[in-house]
Amino acid sequence: MSNPDKTPRAVPPSSTTNAPVRRRRDQAVGIYVHVPFCARKCPYCDFAVDVRASIPHQRYAHGLIREFERRKHELEGRTVHTIYLGGGTPSIWDLDAFRHVMEHLQSAIGTQNFNEIEICMEANPVNITRENLRAWTDAGVTRLSIGCQSFQARILKILNRNHTRDQALSAVEMALEHGPGVVSLDLIYGNPEQTMDEWARDLDTVEALEGLKHLSAYNLTIEPGTAFKRRRDRGRLALPDDDLCFEMLDYLIERAEAMGLERYEVSNFARPGYRSRHNTLYWTGAEYLGLGVGAHSLRIDTAGSPNPGIFRHANPRLTDAYLSAPGEPAPDSDSAVPLSAREHFIERLFLGVRTRAGLDFAGLQFQFEGALPEGLLQKAEALLDELCDAGFLTRQADIFVPTHLGLNVADGLAQRFADAL
Ligand code: SF4
Numbered sequence: 337m338s339n340p341d342k343t344p345r346a347v348p349p350s351s352t353t354n355a356p357v358r359r360r361r362d363q364a365v366g367i368y369v370h371v372p373f374c375a376r377k378c379p380y381c382d383f384a385v386d387v388r389a390s391i392p393h394q395r396y397a398h399g400l401i402r403e404f405e406r407r408k409h410e411l412e413g414r415t416v417h418t419i420y421l422g423g424g425t426p427s428i429w430d431l432d433a434f435r436h437v438m439e440h441l442q443s444a445i446g447t448q449n450f451n452e453i454e455i456c457m458e459a460n461p462v463n464i465t466r467e468n469l470r471a472w473t474d475a476g477v478t479r480l481s482i483g484c485q486s487f488q489a490r491i492l493k494i495l496n497r498n499h500t501r502d503q504a505l506s507a508v509e510m511a512l513e514h515g516p517g518v519v520s521l522d523l524i525y526g527n528p529e530q531t532m533d534e535w536a537r538d539l540d541t542v543e544a545l546e547g548l549k550h551l552s553a554y555n556l557t558i559e560p561g562t563a564f565k566r567r568r569d570r571g572r573l574a575l576p577d578d579d580l581c582f583e584m585l586d587y588l589i590e591r592a593e594a595m596g597l598e599r600y601e602v603s604n605f606a607r608p609g610y611r612s613r614h615n616t617l618y619w620t621g622a623e624y625l626g627l628g629v630g631a632h633s634l635r636i637d638t639a640g641s642p643n644p645g646i647f648r649h650a651n652p653r654l655t656d657a658y659l660s661a662p663g664e665p666a667p668d669s670d671s672a673v674p675l676s677a678r679e680h681f682i683e684r685l686f687l688g689v690r691t692r693a694g695l696d697f698a699g700l701q702f703q704f705e706g707a708l709p710e711g712l713l714q715k716a717e718a719l720l721d722e723l724c725d726a727g728f729l730t731r732q733a734d735i736f737v738p739t740h741l742g743l744n745v746a747d748g749l750a751q752r753f754a755d756a757l
Contacts, residue, residue, distance in 0.1 A: 354708065360699065364415055364617055365624060367416060368422060368633075370384065370424060370629055371428070372384050373425060373429070375498045376496065379563035379567070383423070384629050384653040386655045394433050397433035397434075399662040402662045406662070406663035408444060417617055418454045418617060419454075419456070420456045424629075427457065427463035427468065428463055431471045434472075435475050439475075457472060459472075460483055460498070462507070479550075479612075480518070485522060486534075487501045487538050488537065488538065490529075492504075494527060512545065521551060525584045528556075528575055548597075552603055555585065600691060602743050620693055621703070623636055631650075634646070646679075678757070685716060689750075695735065697717060715756070719752070720736045723742070
């Protein structure tokens with residue numbers, strides 16, 4: 337979930353001539369690098385993906401560097417807290433191209449900063465070898481997020497994954513022994529034909545993995561334009577019903593917490609101290625610079641900038657279009673249109689209630705004071721207090737933290753903010 341290209345757009349725009357929004361006090365920014373290449377297309381996937389016989393490894397690395405050079409001024413006055421390499425499949429990238437980009441980022445943001453930040457990379461089990469683990473770690477990767485999705489042969493086949501159960505398991509074990517300090521794995525539940533028993537066996541496998549620090553477990557969603565969507569529309573996809581999905585979620589929470597993995601976001605679980613810093617930046621309203629095919633960015637230019645405002649930037653989703661002018665926004669994107677303070681404020685509310693880091697209302701007041709239509713901050717605070725009374729949130733001083741119930745209905749809360757504010 338680390339290329340935040342699915343921000344709901346349910347917020348009707350409203351214009352304001354109020355003061356510009358401020359950045360977060362810590363001026364934090366994350367860098368996202370998208371590597372779109374995949375060995376094959378999974379039937380549930382709607383990410384910006386490029387499956388081709390011959391991957392332009394170096395050409396893509398040069399494109400990313402050109403884009404970074406063109407846009408690095410967007411980092412001025414900010415502090416880079418994280419780098420995230422997502423995809424697609426970043427682990428498919430050849431090591432020379434990968435090192436080339438990492439060395440460039442290291443020299444641009446400074447070796448000391450580079451050595452202290454979280455650098456996370458997504459990896460496919462088939463690419464996990466001793467040689468790759470060493471090279472990724474040497475290049476600065478501190479955290480590996482392995483896309484297993486399931487440990488059941490039948491489900492892996494339904495998901496058209498390019499690895500077996502045994503490959504996934506030995507890849508995770510190898511990464512735990514020889515990889516960077518933190519290993520996370522991704523699973524999907526609510527898969528076609530999946531039974532509760534199969535899900536329980538996946539969680540048994542997770543429990544047996546010694547040293548696992550983080551687990552992401554997503555309820556399968558059927559996205560427009562995917563093969564699963566077409567099959568569902570033809571009545572040829574046997575999905576578990578909502579009750580079974582909720583049962584799987586409840587069981588996941590129970591098992592994960594028994595393993596010492598705390599649920600800190602709707603779909604994310606971590607041992608203490610091992611939450612994803614990159615995704616937490618996104619959920620808590622930090623800016624992000626997205627590089628590469630289909631990558632999204634969020635930038636706040638504050639008072640004193642030539643053109644203050646909140647800007648989204650979306651890159652083209654096709655590799656050739658991207659490589660023809662890296663850093664140019666996609667022609668059909670809304671990136672040229674600034675977000676209003678109100679739109680961004682409402683996004684901050686619904687992202688904030690997705691994570692146990694919580695919604696820092698004092699931080700929001702600092703950023704949005706004077707920038708919103710009159711009375712909106714007070715109205716939002718009253719609504720958040722109402723959600724506390726209803727058991728969806730708890731208030732700890734100025735931080736609103738979602739309960740389990742709140743996390744389970746986070747999308748509904750988002751709609752409530754959009755409707756009420
Ligand atoms: S490997 Fe990941 S990014 Fe590539 S097609 Fe499958 S789900 Fe999508």
